[in-house]
Amino acid sequence: MSTQRIAALEGRITNEMRYVATQESLTAEEVCASLASGESVIPANPGHTSLKPKGIGKPFTVKVNANIGTSLACNDPDLELAKLEAAIEAGADAVMDLSTGEGAGELRKRIIETSTVPVGTVPIYDAALQAFEKNGDPSLFRPEELFEAITRHAEEGVDFVTVHCGVTRSCVDKVRRSGRVTRIVSRGGSLLAAWMEREGKENPLYTRYDEMLEILRKHDVTISLGDGLRPGSGADATDPAQIEELVTLGDLTLRAWEAGVQVMVEGPGHIPLNQVQANVVLQKRLCHGAPFYVLGPLVTDVGAGYDHITGAIGGAIAGMAGADFLCYVTPAEHLSLPDIDDVRRGVMASRIAGHAVDIARGNKAAVQRDLEMSRCRAALDWNGQIAHALDPAEVKRRLADRRNLDDVCSMCGKLCAMKVFS
């Protein structure tokens, strides 16, 4: 079985490349060259039959991922399917199913069956859930169970998997010695760290990395190298543990490329504003230009209830510096699982950040859309403004709520600048 990467290296244009080329107003050859360089990926497991592929990385537009999924404390699969629909409707380019509730396997199959956008997962959650159910401790999984979970996800049609292969014993020791404020906040990272400390062994995803690459290559699952030691507070940002893991991820990127597997690299997390750019520059350099998939980043720790905004600020700055893929953060972050409205607001916030970056990068379609919106504004063409807005339904709702679609807006009334000076 081949992968998009192998095809690209051989100069073979695939249907997925053609589809992405049309979406991005590029030639299929340009898409192919970008994939071959490793600067982009098209996560597209052939088993995911409902997929409309997306390109992530250079030279494509910035993409947005929405996390959904149950937890043990909040397990309503139908609600998660409704979130999937809301996320796609709001314009998410990918979703990750982070389910950890009972029945997560069944839900995952339904999500893959339904989703038109690439689906990502974190297979270690499956192994942890089994361990928790069997032994009452989620870190009591066996490495075999972890590899079985990866195989299962790959066979079921998952397009990309987060695997925390860079969480080595050396980095975890650094966390222990560093006096971090929020030790480990990645669930996958914490599970592996706990397993390693108890067993006194190295991370199996690191020691058996080549074996894992074989599984992923077989189904063209894109590897998303997780940042298990990402900072969970601004005070921990860009610390030795985080950067040592990133150095390892750079090495693992090369090994995945050699194996013909598509790679993205995940990034933080909580990062003060003045460190965001440096984090992107570092990742791009250390990971040889592989696409950078950032979680936020969150530029303050105190924005709970509004972390979609905190994340949009960080995402925009990261995007300007070269980040390619923004994982949304919802207003529920740090507090609870998001509801459907949170999902929608999270996607919109990240889309605004991504779109602003596309404009700044000179993407023609993005610039044109803004231009058309502003022309409608100057013409007081309210229906045109609805049509060109990122969220037409929300604009329509707000306009209907407060004024008729005539040419008077309640903001200025007859003192409209557009009319006073026309």
Add this chain to the structure above:
Amino acid sequence: MSTQRIAALEGRITNEMRYVATQESLTAEEVCASLASGESVIPANPGHTSLKPKGIGKPFTVKVNANIGTSLACNDPDLELAKLEAAIEAGADAVMDLSTGEGAGELRKRIIETSTVPVGTVPIYDAALQAFEKNGDPSLFRPEELFEAITRHAEEGVDFVTVHCGVTRSCVDKVRRSGRVTRIVSRGGSLLAAWMEREGKENPLYTRYDEMLEILRKHDVTISLGDGLRPGSGADATDPAQIEELVTLGDLTLRAWEAGVQVMVEGPGHIPLNQVQANVVLQKRLCHGAPFYVLGPLVTDVGAGYDHITGAIGGAIAGMAGADFLCYVTPAEHLSLPDIDDVRRGVMASRIAGHAVDIARGNKAAVQRDLEMSRCRAALDWNGQIAHALDPAEVKRRLADRRNLDDVCSMCGKLCAMKVFS
């Protein structure tokens, strides 16, 4: 009558300087030196007796302004007073009353009477409203009426006024010739431009600038030099008309300083992400380090319904580059007057941007607050997280909605990273 600036130049410490020094953890002498340099202002009209003064500029924390006020199409003074209360409760550092509805004068008095934060206004709206009521055209005001409005506001206790003194005939000609997408979007700018084109005369706020400074000095009203030609779309950003006006504002800044009047300079508006920093650097250089008061800036034109987020992104980047004072943008921007919830969300979005900048600049109190929040997170101390959040009520509401305040969060349930690796 003296001003904070005159006192600072004479090395006299005022009560307002002392109050601000305590708020900012600085010495009164540091505040005094900053005011004397012109890099900061304390808008504090002695007639505004309920005021708790705020410092705006270097070396203070970033401040946030909330616009409120009626329009002819939406005139409910009690609602605006409720917005005033909501804005202050949400943490706004200043409010601007932009009322243009009938009875605006009465409402302004009530706002000044009630507001504990500095109050700003745009006196030309008064003159325009009178002209509209008398002649059906808001630009048919007489210069005398404009100066009467400025005097009236100063006497009533307004702390800062936006006056579009830099909108000269030359800049307006540039707008006409440039093929701007959204010609003039500042109401004050459009009124003056229409007046000048009809009368064939120069802007009276420019020709009679010294006379105006006399009025403002008498009541220590801080002048906020409006950017009447600010871009209303990304396509118009940083264009010759905008920059010519900014050059003029730099000159007017020096003249105000010579007259003992405190000065801020207002800035855009719609600015693509990659031009925000340049705009701040330009303003700081051309306006001799005077505080920069930005509206957003909005980094895309298509975010209607979510422009508080678009503005928070721009505000954070502007703040990093040196902007001092963020005018909030609400989710209602471009669509209608905001309601109370919009006001709250607008203030919070700008506060997140400002706080993120304060952290990036190394402000000790800001860094400490984040650190304490993160310590509570690591300890799963939910009440501590409520206490340290920017919006404790919202965090409390979200936690109460979805889970009890015990140590299990619905996001991860038993798979909590903090517990798995502790």
